[in-house]
Amino acid sequence: MDNSKYVLETRDLSFAYPKSNHYLLNKVNLKIQRNQMTCIVGQIGGGKSTLLKHLSGLITPQMGDVYINGISVKENSKKSFHTEVGLLFENPEDQLYYPIVADDIAFGPRNLKLNKKEIYRRVIQSSKELNILHLMERETSTLSFGEKTLVALAGMLAMNTKIILMDSPEIGLDFWSKPILIRLLERLKLNHTIVMCTNDTSLLKRADKILLLWKGKIREEFVDYREFRSSLSKKGQDK
Secondary structure, three states: OOOOOEEEEEEEEEEOOOOOOOOOEEEEEEEEEOOOEEEEEEOOOOOHHHHHHHHOOOOOOOEEEEEEOOEEOHHHOOOOOOOOEEEEOOOHHHHOOOOEHHHHHHHHHHHOOOOHHHHHHHHHHHHHHOOOHHHOOOEHHHOOHHHHHHHHHHHHHOOOOOEEEEEOOOOOOOOOHHHHHHHHHHHHOOOOEEEEEOOOHHHHOOOOEEEEEEOOEEEEEEOOHHHHHHHHHHHHHHO
């Protein structure tokens, strides 16, 4: 594993859908530091979700490259990065595979062919971290949207994943659930790297870095929400 402070990096990453002359991602260059929370903002349909899929290794780069802990995704297209980076989809139902919560969380560790004792330890540990032990025997189909999000995230933590990617995690959360998500993110970023696509102000305020993805490129980078907000205000005054 590469010991540099950058756990994720893209170099001239470009992507276009088949039969399209439009690059959804156009020579994207970014570097993500270890144990920081980075938020990617931009227009709807502007490539944010596609960028996350590249960062997770789910999509092999067409042009340019992605590096996960210093390892080239393009040169290791058959390698699974699931133990290094996990992606929480916008709809958590897309990554729940078993009818019972405990079995679903154990799905990843079981595929690693770990012994039963280690699988149990990981399931309990990740569930405690997210405060969902009381859901262990529930059917996933009976969970709320927010609970499904936590179960999907627990499955990622059970893989000992240190890089967590989130696609609009605020979607589906009610007024009471969002503060719980914020507190969770504050805890996780103590020993995890978090990258999320969001335009939610309450989440942007907690970011260590904000990247503006616009028309296929990283147009600007901000050190915090205050600088991001100031930039938006100046652009509004210039119009």
